[in-house]
Amino acid sequence: MCIIMSKPAGVNFPSMNTLHNCWERNPHGAGYAVADGGTVYIRKGFMTWDEFIGGINFDALIDKACVFHFRFATHGSTSPGNCHPFPVGGNLKRQKTRTDVAIAHNGIVRDVPITKKDYSDTMSYIEKRIVPYWQECKEHGRYMYSIPTNQKVLLDETGSKWSFLYPNGKIFNIGTGIMQGGIWYSNAGFLPATRGGGACRPILRRKASEAGQCIYVDPTGLVSPIRRAGDNIPF
Numbered sequence: 001m002c003i004i005m006s007k008p009a010g011v012n013f014p015s016m017n018t019l020h021n022c023w024e025r026n027p028h029g030a031g032y033a034v035a036d037g038g039t040v041y042i043r044k045g046f047m048t049w050d051e052f053i054g055g056i057n058f059d060a061l062i063d064k065a066c067v068f069h070f071r072f073a074t075h076g077s078t079s080p081g082n083c084h085p086f087p088v089g090g091n092l093k094r095q096k097t098r099t100d101v102a103i104a105h106n107g108i109v110r111d112v113p114i115t116k117k118d119y120s121d122t123m124s125y126i127e128k129r130i131v132p133y134w135q136e137c138k139e140h141g142r143y144m145y146s147i148p149t150n151q152k153v154l155l156d157e158t159g160s161k162w163s164f165l166y167p168n169g170k171i172f173n174i175g176t177g178i179m180q181g182g183i184w185y186s187n188a189g190f191l192p193a194t195r196g197g198g199a200c201r202p203i204l205r206r207k208a209s210e211a212g213q214c215i216y217v218d219p220t221g222l223v224s225p226i227r228r229a230g231d232n233i234p235f
Contacts, residue, residue, distance in 0.1 A: 002026050002084075002106045004186035005068040006163045006171050009035075011182040013058050018190050023049050025189045026070035029083035031095075032056070033102030035065045035169040040102045042087060044069075045080025045095040065169035069104040070189075075120040082120055085165070088134045092123050100167065101134060101144065106175070106186035107160025125158065145172055161186040 003022050007013065023030065030052050031044020046052035069084035081093030088101040109121040115128060130144070137144050144164055145151050151174050154162065161175030163186070173184045180190070 001072050001187065001189065003070050003189040004084075004104045004106050004161060004163045004173075004177075004184075005070075005190065006165075006173050006184040007061075007066045007068070008171065008182065009063055009065045009169050012062060014181060014183060014190065016053070017192070019053070020049070021192065022068075022070040022190050023052065026072040028071045028073040028078045029080060030068065030070045031083040031085055032061075032066055032068040033085040033099075033104070033165050034061055035165055035167055039098045039167050040087075040100065040165055042085050042097050042099060042102050043095065044083040044085065046083070047078075047080060065165060065171055067102060067104050067163045067165045067171060069106075073120075074108055075114070075122075077118050079118075082118070082123070084122070085163075086123065086126055088126070089131050092119075092126065100138070102165040103130065104163045105158075105160055106162075107158060109158045109160060129157070143170070143172065145174055 003026055005014075005022065013019070027049075029044070030046045031042065033040050033042045043056075046055060067085055071078075071083055073082070080095050083095075085102040085104040086092045087094070087097055087099030088103060090097065090099065103126060105122040105125075109125045112121050112125045112128065114121070115124040119127075134144050143166065145154055145162075154174055161173070161177060163174070163184075164172040166172075171184075173186075175186065178185045178188060178190075
């Protein structure tokens, strides 16, 4: 199913448990895009939870607009290059790149021809439909899908949720999502498991590392981690 997490600049990240809920329900790889210095940077291909949580400096991203994506594979291999987000044009599989617009998708694009070997439905749709539209919009100085009628076209064609991140930090989230703590989620996969639902193992507290670092986590997964003066928290 996947889940997108769109965070405007200046908004705190959710708790470790919320991030872990997203991962457990969508364990086929993750990535993020960040707007910084007039460009958008993409880093993706985190294929384990430890790679993801240990490889990102979340504190450095609080003041920046970001789009995160957790993948549940339906088309294409479970591989780093097929993780989201994707650049608009260029090499969609590159794990570290910069772009004019970053794109993340939640859903399945049906009836789209797969354009290249080991491409997903998302990647094929980006190449066939979104890139040409982006080029047209760029020529006329417009944001993609800023007009409601064009958003409707995207929704009608794909029946999916999308996020587009621009270099100035502007994020277009298209489709019905859930706002929680200033963050837009493309579905309810970030919430704690309910009775009878798919269980997500809680992370109540991680042990101090060799460097004396400690992570404090709200077990509800609904608020930001507790920050205590003097603690070096690798979030």
